[in-house]
Amino acid sequence: MVDAKIKVIKTINDFRGSLSVIEWEQDLGFEVKRTYYLHNLSGDERGKHAHKELYQFMIAIKGSFDVHLTKKGETKKFHLSSASEGLLVPPGHWRLLDNFSEDAVCIVFASDVYSEDEYIRNYEEFLAWEKDQ
Numbered sequence: 001m002v003d004a005k006i007k008v009i010k011t012i013n014d015f016r017g018s019l020s021v022i023e024w025e026q027d028l029g030f031e032v033k034r035t036y037y038l039h040n041l042s043g044d045e046r047g048k049h050a051h052k053e054l055y056q057f058m059i060a061i062k063g064s065f066d067v068h069l070t071k072k073g074e075t076k077k078f079h080l081s082s083a084s085e086g087l088l089v090p091p092g093h094w095r096l097l098d099n100f101s102e103d104a105v106c107i108v109f110a111s112d113v114y115s116e117d118e119y120i121r122n123y124e125e126f127l128a129w130e131k132d133q
Protein backbone atom coordinates (compact mmCIF):
# COMPACT_ATOMS: atom_id res chain seq x y z
CA MET A 1 0.00 0.00 0.00
CA VAL A 2 1.11 3.54 -0.67
CA ASP A 3 2.39 4.88 2.64
CA ALA A 4 3.46 8.33 1.49
CA LYS A 5 1.89 11.28 3.28
CA ILE A 6 1.34 14.98 2.78
CA LYS A 7 2.97 16.80 5.70
CA VAL A 8 2.06 20.34 6.62
CA ILE A 9 5.24 22.40 7.13
CA LYS A 10 5.30 24.70 10.12
CA THR A 11 4.78 28.17 8.63
CA ILE A 12 4.99 31.48 10.39
CA ASN A 13 3.00 34.17 8.60
CA ASP A 14 3.14 37.86 9.31
CA PHE A 15 2.74 41.09 7.36
CA ARG A 16 6.17 40.56 5.74
CA GLY A 17 5.31 37.16 4.32
CA SER A 18 5.69 33.49 5.25
CA LEU A 19 8.55 31.55 6.77
CA SER A 20 8.38 27.75 6.57
CA VAL A 21 10.68 25.56 8.65
CA ILE A 22 11.50 21.84 8.81
CA GLU A 23 13.38 20.19 11.65
CA TRP A 24 14.24 16.98 9.87
CA GLU A 25 14.68 14.22 12.46
CA GLN A 26 11.87 15.54 14.62
CA ASP A 27 9.36 16.45 11.88
CA LEU A 28 10.05 13.83 9.21
CA GLY A 29 12.17 11.09 10.81
CA PHE A 30 15.23 11.34 8.57
CA GLU A 31 18.25 13.57 8.13
CA VAL A 32 18.91 15.17 4.76
CA LYS A 33 22.11 14.26 2.93
CA ARG A 34 21.19 15.64 -0.51
CA THR A 35 18.96 18.30 -2.04
CA TYR A 36 18.08 18.62 -5.71
CA TYR A 37 15.43 20.53 -7.59
CA LEU A 38 13.61 20.25 -10.88
CA HIS A 39 13.13 23.57 -12.65
CA ASN A 40 13.00 24.97 -16.16
CA LEU A 41 10.68 22.03 -16.90
CA SER A 42 9.48 21.22 -20.41
CA GLY A 43 6.23 19.65 -19.20
CA ASP A 44 7.37 16.08 -19.95
CA GLU A 45 6.89 13.39 -17.33
CA ARG A 46 9.71 12.77 -14.86
CA GLY A 47 10.58 10.05 -12.40
CA LYS A 48 9.43 6.61 -13.58
CA HIS A 49 11.62 4.84 -11.09
CA ALA A 50 11.65 3.54 -7.50
CA HIS A 51 14.16 3.74 -4.70
CA LYS A 52 15.05 0.69 -2.62
CA GLU A 53 16.14 2.54 0.52
CA LEU A 54 15.85 6.27 0.03
CA TYR A 55 13.44 8.55 1.89
CA GLN A 56 12.47 11.72 0.08
CA PHE A 57 10.48 14.83 0.87
CA MET A 58 9.15 16.78 -2.14
CA ILE A 59 7.82 20.33 -2.14
CA ALA A 60 6.24 22.39 -4.93
CA ILE A 61 8.31 25.38 -3.89
CA LYS A 62 6.74 27.21 -6.86
CA GLY A 63 3.82 26.32 -9.12
CA SER A 64 2.25 22.87 -9.03
CA PHE A 65 2.51 19.28 -10.28
CA ASP A 66 1.17 15.78 -9.61
CA VAL A 67 3.04 12.84 -8.09
CA HIS A 68 1.66 9.36 -8.86
CA LEU A 69 2.92 6.70 -6.46
CA THR A 70 2.49 2.93 -6.78
CA LYS A 71 3.25 0.36 -4.11
CA LYS A 72 2.01 -3.23 -3.68
CA GLY A 73 -0.71 -2.85 -6.29
CA GLU A 74 -2.05 0.49 -5.09
CA THR A 75 -1.62 3.80 -6.95
CA LYS A 76 -2.35 7.23 -5.45
CA LYS A 77 -2.10 10.69 -6.96
CA PHE A 78 -0.91 13.65 -4.87
CA HIS A 79 -1.28 17.21 -6.17
CA LEU A 80 1.42 19.50 -4.78
CA SER A 81 0.79 23.22 -5.08
CA SER A 82 1.91 24.87 -1.85
CA ALA A 83 5.30 25.78 -0.40
CA SER A 84 3.93 25.13 3.08
CA GLU A 85 3.34 21.40 2.60
CA GLY A 86 5.34 18.50 1.19
CA LEU A 87 5.08 14.84 0.29
CA LEU A 88 7.03 12.36 2.41
CA VAL A 89 7.88 9.37 0.19
CA PRO A 90 9.34 6.34 2.00
CA PRO A 91 11.33 3.73 0.02
CA GLY A 92 9.64 1.23 -2.30
CA HIS A 93 7.31 3.48 -4.32
CA TRP A 94 7.28 3.65 -8.10
CA ARG A 95 6.86 7.36 -8.88
CA LEU A 96 5.86 9.43 -11.86
CA LEU A 97 5.67 13.23 -11.84
CA ASP A 98 3.52 15.08 -14.39
CA ASN A 99 1.07 17.94 -14.90
CA PHE A 100 3.74 20.56 -14.19
CA SER A 101 2.58 24.17 -14.26
CA GLU A 102 4.74 26.40 -16.46
CA ASP A 103 6.56 27.93 -13.47
CA ALA A 104 6.86 24.70 -11.42
CA VAL A 105 9.88 24.10 -9.22
CA CYS A 106 10.06 20.78 -7.37
CA ILE A 107 12.59 20.61 -4.58
CA VAL A 108 13.51 17.18 -3.23
CA PHE A 109 15.30 16.46 0.02
CA ALA A 110 16.79 12.97 0.20
CA SER A 111 18.08 10.81 3.04
CA ASP A 112 21.23 9.76 1.19
CA VAL A 113 23.71 10.77 -1.46
CA TYR A 114 23.10 9.84 -5.11
CA SER A 115 23.64 6.19 -5.97
CA GLU A 116 22.39 4.73 -9.25
CA ASP A 117 22.60 1.21 -7.66
CA GLU A 118 19.81 2.18 -5.32
CA TYR A 119 17.37 2.98 -8.18
CA ILE A 120 15.00 0.60 -9.95
CA ARG A 121 14.30 2.11 -13.38
CA ASN A 122 12.43 -0.78 -14.98
CA TYR A 123 8.79 -1.30 -13.96
CA GLU A 124 8.86 -5.11 -14.39
CA GLU A 125 11.98 -5.23 -12.23
CA PHE A 126 10.20 -3.10 -9.64
CA LEU A 127 7.25 -5.54 -9.52
CA ALA A 128 9.63 -8.50 -9.08
CA TRP A 129 11.65 -6.65 -6.40
CA GLU A 130 8.62 -5.65 -4.32
CA LYS A 131 7.33 -9.25 -4.24
CA ASP A 132 10.40 -10.11 -2.13
CA GLN A 133 9.85 -7.25 0.34
Ligand code: TYD
Nearest residue numbers: 034035036038045046047048049113114115
Ligand atom coordinates in the same frame (compact mmCIF):
# COMPACT_ATOMS: atom_id res chain seq x y z
P1 TYD B 1 16.58 11.21 -13.05
O1 TYD B 1 16.63 10.34 -11.84
O2 TYD B 1 16.28 10.54 -14.36
O3 TYD B 1 15.55 12.41 -12.83
P2 TYD B 1 13.95 12.37 -12.63
O4 TYD B 1 13.65 11.27 -11.70
O5 TYD B 1 13.64 13.71 -12.06
O6 TYD B 1 13.27 12.21 -13.92
O7 TYD B 1 17.95 11.98 -13.13
C1 TYD B 1 18.34 12.72 -14.27
C2 TYD B 1 19.85 12.68 -14.37
O8 TYD B 1 20.45 13.33 -13.26
C3 TYD B 1 20.40 11.26 -14.40
O9 TYD B 1 21.45 11.22 -15.35
C4 TYD B 1 20.96 11.06 -13.02
C5 TYD B 1 21.37 12.46 -12.60
N1 TYD B 1 21.28 12.71 -11.14
C6 TYD B 1 22.44 12.96 -10.42
O10 TYD B 1 23.56 12.96 -10.98
N2 TYD B 1 22.34 13.19 -9.08
C7 TYD B 1 21.14 13.21 -8.43
O11 TYD B 1 21.10 13.44 -7.20
C8 TYD B 1 19.95 12.95 -9.19
C9 TYD B 1 18.60 12.94 -8.53
C10 TYD B 1 20.06 12.70 -10.54
